[in-house]
Amino acid sequence: MLTGSCHCGAVRVEVPRRPRALTDCNCSICRRYGVLWAYYAADTVRILCADDALDAYSWGTKELRFLRCATCGCMIAWVASEPREGGRVGINARNLDPAAIRTAKIRRLDGADTWKYLE
Ligand SMILES: [Zn+2]
Numbered sequence: 001m002l003t004g005s006c007h008c009g010a011v012r013v014e015v016p017r018r019p020r021a022l023t024d025c026n027c028s029i030c031r032r033y034g035v036l037w038a039y040y041a042a043d044t045v046r047i048l049c050a051d052d053a054l055d056a057y058s059w060g061t062k063e064l065r066f067l068r069c070a071t072c073g074c075m076i077a078w079v080a081s082e083p084r085e086g087g088r089v090g091i092n093a094r095n096l097d098p099a100a101i102r103t104a105k106i107r108r109l110d111g112a113d114t115w116k117y118l119e
Contacts, residue, residue, distance in 0.1 A: 004096035006074035011049040013076060015040055015091055022093050022104045027111030029059065029066065033075045036106065037090040045089050047077060 005012045019038035025031070047054075047067070056065045058081060067076045078090040093101050108118040 002096060002100055004091075004093075006069035006072050006076060006095055008069060008072035008074075010053045010071045011047065011069045011074070011076050013091055013095060014046040014048065015096070016044045018100050019091075019093055019096075019104050022101065022106050023090075023109045024106050025109040025111040027109075030111060033066075033092075034094075035075050035092040036094055036101070037078075038093040038096075038101075038104075039088050039090055042079070042083060042087045042089045045077075045091060 001014055001016055002018055003012060003014050015038065022036040022038055024036055030037070049069075053070055054067045054076065055070045056067055058065050063081055064078045065081050066078050068074060069076060074095060075092045076095065077092060080087050080089070093104070110116055110118050
């Protein structure tokens with residue numbers, strides 16, 4: 001298990017293992033957040049915080065909720081608005097220990113247009 005936290009420490013994240021690959025997406029929201037996504041099965045990740053510690057943002061079809069720390073603003077994760085069995089979550093690997101993601105491959109996703117990886 002690997003843990004991470006936002007800058008102020010109000011939100012902690014537990015993931016089951018180091019990410020092997022990280023996604024750098026160029027869609028309209030990810031490019032602004034500047035995050036690196038690590039994907040996990042939703043039931044393997046825990047987001048630990050007080051009930052009021054997260055703010056959420058949804059847009060477009062509102063299928064996803066982007067969760068950020070309400071105190072320091074760090075992007076934590078995207079989660080499904082209506083979670084289903086076998087679903088995934090995207091965890092912002094920028095909040096993990098840099099040493100734990102140093103060797104992960106960074107894949108550039110063209111989420112803005114073709115929704116394909118660029119390499
Ligand atoms: Zn915080």
